[in-house]
Amino acid sequence: MNGIHDMGGLHGFGLVDREEDEPVFHSYWESRVFCMTQVLDTQQVWNLDEHRHEIELMNAADYLTAGYYGRWLFAMERLLDRKAILKVHEVQRRVDELNVGAATLAPADGGPRGWPLPEEQKVRWGAWRHEMSVTPRFAVGDKVRVRNIHPEGHTRVTSYARGKIGVVDRVNGEAWVFPDTRAHCRGECLQSVYGVRLCATDLWGPQAEPNTWVFIDLSEDYLELT
Known part of the structure; x- marks a missing residue:
């Protein structure tokens, strides 16, 4: 598909910022997203190309501002929601719990689960x-x-x-x-x-x-x- 992710040859995005001694992760949450994604890769929930395509579906403004691991997080949440493993509203409820306190929130009904994943639905992550x-x-x-x-x-x-x-x-x-x-x-x-x-x-x-x-x-x- 044609989208903002295909940036090769495009102008107007400024100079590439080369950071001296750049750390692997700039924030703690980035390392958490990386680890969660690596674990899910071993569970055969989605394949690499499926994951890449999900990132391509991001809103252009979000794609440019979310950062590398923000895009990974977007794809993870969307794919888990689509496969009925972890719904988006459950993730949002957990965010609300952290923001306002669990005691003020009603329990969330996750609905039917697509987990554990049946053998016939498992896919290989890489293996290009x-x-x-x-x-x-x-x-x-x-x-x-x-x-x-x-x-x-x-x-x-x-x-x-x-x-x-x-x-x-x-x-x-x-x-x-x-x-x-x-x-x-x-x-x-x-x-x-x-x-x-x-x-x-x-x-x-x-x-x-x-x-x-x-x-x-x-x-x-x-x-x-x-």
Whole structure:
């Protein structure tokens, strides 16, 4: 989908603030969100692409102000709510308890639980590559065009590369998961992934630095021969 998360090549966001001796976490709550997310990953509640897509659904202003772990928290709460594991109103009630005191609040009815998760609903978090081979459609040296697609759902092909022509520099012939389908539980659609070399001036125009190349890893279904 097209959204504020796909910021490559965009202007107007100011200089990148490089912080000396930057800590891993700037606030205690960030470390808690990180730990909770890591634990949930082991419980096979959602997969990586599903989690990424949920972040893409954030309001643009919230995305820009929530910070890295704020986006993780947004995705966690939404996915747990959708899967009936922990409802949003239960989270809000706990926030209210901390703010005004539990004694003033009526007990919350969580409703039916989707927990523990049935085996048939469990999904693998990562596992992008499978220990098996697929037959690549393209070879090193092939001139390819990045397909100009604008799906409503998740995609890993960045907008600035769509429609641009490059050359296959590397073939990853193993079986790789296709993020666009796995994010929506439509199967893993195993395929090759290619390292594609694109000229910077083709991507950014004449203002780009000359004789500069950009290398992008792209799934097979993102490409077509020219």
